[in-house]
Amino acid sequence: MSEQILEKLAEVVVKGKIKEAKPLAEQALGAGITAQTIIFDGLSKGMEVVGQKYEKKEYYLPQVLLSAQTMYAALDIVLPKLKVGEAGASGRIVIGVVEGDVHDIGKNIVKAMLTGAGLQIFDMGRDVPLKKYIEKVEAEKANILATSTLMTPTLAGMRELEKMLAEKNLKGPVKTMIGGGATSKEFAAQIGADAWGYDAIEAVKIAANLLKK
Amino acid sequence: MLNNGMKPKDRVLAALACKKLDRPPVVCFTQSATVDQMDAVGVHWPDAHTDPEKMATLAMAANKVFGFESARLPFCLTVEAEIMGCTVDLGKVDRTPMVKKHAYDSSSEVDVPKDFSQLGRAKAVVEATKLLKKKAGSELPVVVGTTGPFTIAGHLVGTENLLLWIVTEPESVHKFVKIAAEVENNYLRAIAAAGADVIVMSDPSASTDMLSGEMFDEYAAPYIKQSFSGIEGPKNVLHICGDTTLLLEHMMSTGVHGLSIEEKVQPEKAVEIVNNRVALVGNVGVVKPLLQGTPDDVSREAKRVAASGFNLVAPGCGLAARVPSPNIKALVDAVKK
Numbered sequence: 001m002s003e004q005i006l007e008k009l010a011e012v013v014v015k016g017k018i019k020e021a022k023p024l025a026e027q028a029l030g031a032g033i034t035a036q037t038i039i040f041d042g043l044s045k046g047m048e049v050v051g052q053k054y055e056k057k058e059y060y061l062p063q064v065l066l067s068a069q070t071m072y073a074a075l076d077i078v079l080p081k082l083k084v085g086e087a088g089a090s091g092r093i094v095i096g097v098v099e100g101d102v103h104d105i106g107k108n109i110v111k112a113m114l115t116g117a118g119l120q121i122f123d124m125g126r127d128v129p130l131k132k133y134i135e136k137v138e139a140e141k142a143n144i145l146a147t148s149t150l151m152t153p154t155l156a157g158m159r160e161l162e163k164m165l166a167e168k169n170l171k172g173p174v175k176t177m178i179g180g181g182a183t184s185k186e187f188a189a190q191i192g193a194d195a196w197g198y199d200a201i202e203a204v205k206i207a208a209n210l211l212k213k
Numbered sequence: 214m215l216n217n218g219m220k221p222k223d224r225v226l227a228a229l230a231c232k233k234l235d236r237p238p239v240v241c242f243t244q245s246a247t248v249d250q251m252d253a254v255g256v257h258w259p260d261a262h263t264d265p266e267k268m269a270t271l272a273m274a275a276n277k278v279f280g281f282e283s284a285r286l287p288f289c290l291t292v293e294a295e296i297m298g299c300t301v302d303l304g305k306v307d308r309t310p311m312v313k314k315h316a317y318d319s320s321s322e323v324d325v326p327k328d329f330s331q332l333g334r335a336k337a338v339v340e341a342t343k344l345l346k347k348k349a350g351s352e353l354p355v356v357v358g359t360t361g362p363f364t365i366a367g368h369l370v371g372t373e374n375l376l377l378w379i380v381t382e383p384e385s386v387h388k389f390v391k392i393a394a395e396v397e398n399n400y401l402r403a404i405a406a407a408g409a410d411v412i413v414m415s416d417p418s419a420s421t422d423m424l425s426g427e428m429f430d431e432y433a434a435p436y437i438k439q440s441f442s443g444i445e446g447p448k449n450v451l452h453i454c455g456d457t458t459l460l461l462e463h464m465m466s467t468g469v470h471g472l473s474i475e476e477k478v479q480p481e482k483a484v485e486i487v488n489n490r491v492a493l494v495g496n497v498g499v500v501k502p503l504l505q506g507t508p509d510d511v512s513r514e515a516k517r518v519a520a521s522g523f524n525l526v527a528p529g530c531g532l533a534a535r536v537p538s539p540n541i542k543a544l545v546d547a548v549k550k
Contacts, residue, residue, distance in 0.1 A: 016380060060425045062379040069377070102311050105373050105423075127313075152504055152533035153308045181454075182500055 002033045006042040009074065013046025014053075016066035021073035028078075035082040040118055043071050043078075047116025051201050061105070068112035075115070091211045094136045095146040096124030097180075098157035103150035106180055106200070110146065113200040114207055130157055134164050137174055144210055146203070148180035155182055159191040166192075175210040179203060221282030222410065225354040228524045229411065229448040229471050229492045237519055237526050239548035240283035241275050242356055242413045242473050242494055243452060244531025248307050249538045250274035258534070259303035262289060262310060265340035272341070273349050279538070280545045283411075284349050285356040287338050290415055293360050293396060294368035296326060296333040307534035315371045319378065319385040323369075329396050330403030339403045346408035354410040359400065361416020361451070362436040363424075365393035372418050379428060386432055394436035398443070405446045413450045413473060414440065420455035429463050437467040450494060454530055461486045475529035476501075476514070480521035492524035497544055499530045508543035515547035 005028045012020045028038050050067040053059040059067075095111055097104045104126040115121050122140050124132060137145050145165070147158055158178055165171050177195040178188050188196035194210055197203040219227075224238040251257040254274045261267040272286035289310040295301040298316035317323060326332055330339050338357065345355050360368075366389035367375045378386045401412060419433035441449050451464050452473035461483060464472050471491055474483060476498035487493050497503060497518055502510035519526050526548045532541075 018381075057425070060428065061423050062376045062428070065373060065377045066380045100308060102313060105376070108373065151309075152500060153535065184501065184505075186501075187505065 002028070002031055002037075005031055005033065006038070006045075009038065009042035010046035010049065013043055013067050013071050013074070014049045016063060016070050018066065018070045018073055021070045022077050025074040025077035029081060035078045038078050039075070039082070043074055044116050044118050047071055047113060051113055051116070051204070055201050061109070064109060064112070068109070068116075071112065071116060091119040091144060091207060092122070092140055092142045093119055093144040093146055093207065094122045094124060094133060094140060094142045096128045096133065096148075097126035098147050098149045098154050098161070099127060099129050100154040100157060101149045101151045102126045103180070104148075106150070107148045109200040110148070110179065110197070110203045113204050114146075117204045117207070119207060130160055130164060133161060134168065134170075137165075137170065138168070142174060144175045144177060144207060146177045146179075146207070148178065149183065150181040152182045155187065158183070158187075158193065162192045175213065177203065177206055177210065220352055221276070222350075222352060222354045225282055225525065226410065226448065229450070231489050231492050231524060236548060237524055238282040239280075239515075239526045239545050240354075240356070240494070241281045241285055241532065242283065242411070242450060242525070242527050243285075243358065243415065243529075244288050244309065245275040245281065245283075245285045246271050246288050246534065247532055247536050247538070247541070248534050250278045251306065253278045258288065258306050258308075259310070262287060262303050263334060263337055265337050265344055268337065268341035269344040269348060272345055273353070276349070276353055279541050280549065282353070283356050284345055284353045285358060285413070286341050286345065287334070287358060290358070290360045290364065290417070291368070292334045292338060293365045293393070293400065296329060296335055297323075297365070297369055297396065299368050309531070309534070312368045315369060315374075317370050317389070319370065319374070319382060323389070323392050325392055325395060329399045335400055335403070339407045342404055342407035342409055350408060350410075355408055356411040356413060357404045357409040357447075358413045358415060359397065359404070361414050361419060361433070361453075362390050362393035362397055362440055363433040364416050364418040365397065366390040367418040369393070372423075375418075376423060379424075379432065383432075390432055390436045391439075394439040397440040401440060401444045405444050409447045411450060412441075412444070412447045413452055414469075415452040415454075415473075417452075417454045420453050421457060421460050422455045426459060426463050429460060430466070434463060434467050437469075441467070441469065450492075452494075452530075458482060458486070465491055471524070473527065477529075480518045480523060484522040489522075489524075493522075494525040494527050495523060496529040497526065499528050499533060499536070503528060503536045503540050503544070504533050506540065508539045511540045511543040512547040515544045519548050
């Protein structure tokens with residue numbers, strides 16, 4: 001029974017059946033499935049399939065966005081039931097678009113994929129002042145700071161973030177990953193970021209690698 | 214073969230007609246201003262976004278300072294959205310204007326402004342086009358940049374919402390992109406009447422990073438066509454960012470005279486696909502090599518693009534305001550010499 005519900009949850013995420021997400025999540029909890037199992041064996045599996053379909057160009061952004069919203073709808077029900085320490089989420093990630101840029105679709109897709117991978121995400125939004133990132137990283141004891149920008153003038157902000165982390169002796173304990181249209185692997189190396197991701201799919205792999213270190 | 218010594222305007226118009234030339238023109242059809250140009254002509258952002266005189270002066274700087282064979286205005290993609298009610302931050306000396314806040318949700322009734330081209334910065338652009346025509350129009354092609362309807366619709370309701378609605382409420386997508394196309398058509402008529410030689414419409418939100426080819430055909434292409442319908446005179450160029458290799462055929466189906474594309478497409482591959490059916494404009498990378506590379510890197514890329522058979526050599530996307538001048542000089546020199 002519980003396996004069926006979990007499969008159905010994954011399917012609802014893949015197909016973006018957003019209206020079915022909440023009732024099904026409630027049904028799963030009612031059937032005694034733990035929040036953790038619902039997230040990892042249901043929702044995450046669904047998002048993984050969505051990622052694969054996106055990679056194969058079976059899905060484009062509109063479908064991915066809908067699947068993400070469907071996952072979030074289910075998470076609204078499930079997350080409050082997650083017991084402390086049960087999270088299993090081995091990583092805490094602060095994510096956002098750097099100050100001066102409002103292009104946040106890419107960031108939102110990365111956030112959805114990382115959430116789908118079971119990580120705990122603190123979303124700062126877009127056009128976020130640099131010092132807010134540092135404050136949040138400290139307050140939440142984050143493992144990773146992930147920032148993006150599509151524009152070139154705002155690249156300087158990423159360089160500045162690296163400096164600010166270094167000044168607080170947080171380089172090392174906190175890993176950084178960057179992405180977005182104006183960024184590149186070379187640029188990441190240049191400013192001392194720990195990783196660069198081409199897209200949301202790569203971001204999940206990169207985050208997993210950084211968390212192992 | 215048409216030989217050297219041609220006026221930039223004649224060379225550009227011949228190239229856009231896919232004529233064989235001794236060399237392609239080197240132009241900037243996307244955002245052209247840099248801080249060094251602003252300093253050289255004494256006109257800066259954000260003033261140049263609103264003042265027609267300053268706008269025209271800064272448009273000419275790309276030729277005056279670097280020798281680009283074009284003069285292009287304005288310097289952003291927010292003119293239309295602002296008039297339609299979005300909140301726009303005009304930025305600063307090295308930062309382009311951005312849409313900060315959207316104007317509508319899906320159920321909103323939209324008041325379509327009647328005489329769009331007489332409003333706000335659209336009026337400034339039309340005025341600046343007339344000025345530019347008068348000041349430089351016999352030598353340089355007057356290039357006017359506008360925003361594609363899918364991108365405008367994204368500004369109106371939020372691009373993420375617009376994309377999501379493709380699955381959840383496609384009729385709302387059509388509603389907003391159609392409104393954008395109506396407005397755009399009114400605006401383009403005024404720009405054509407003001408003397409533009411080339412209209413470059415950028416529709417970045419319709420890129421393959423966002424839409425499949427089929428979605429482009431349904432939600433973007435018909436409205437790009439509608440925007441250009443009845444616009445006689447200027448050459449029409451469609452600019453879309455990202456890796457457009459698979460989108461080139463779809464872009465051509467809109468009936469434009471030229472396609473402006475980014476370096477994410479292999480130039481040789483683009484030339485092979487387009488095969489001189491329309492003119493190709495591009496595609497020297499703005500971040501790499503222009504912003505972050507050396508003059509040698511730029512020169513190598515520019516020569517590669519020219520050799521591949523691009524009809525016009527240009528930056529692949531809008532110039533970042535801090536692109537180093539030696540790199541821009543290297544781009545122009547590599548093509549001209």
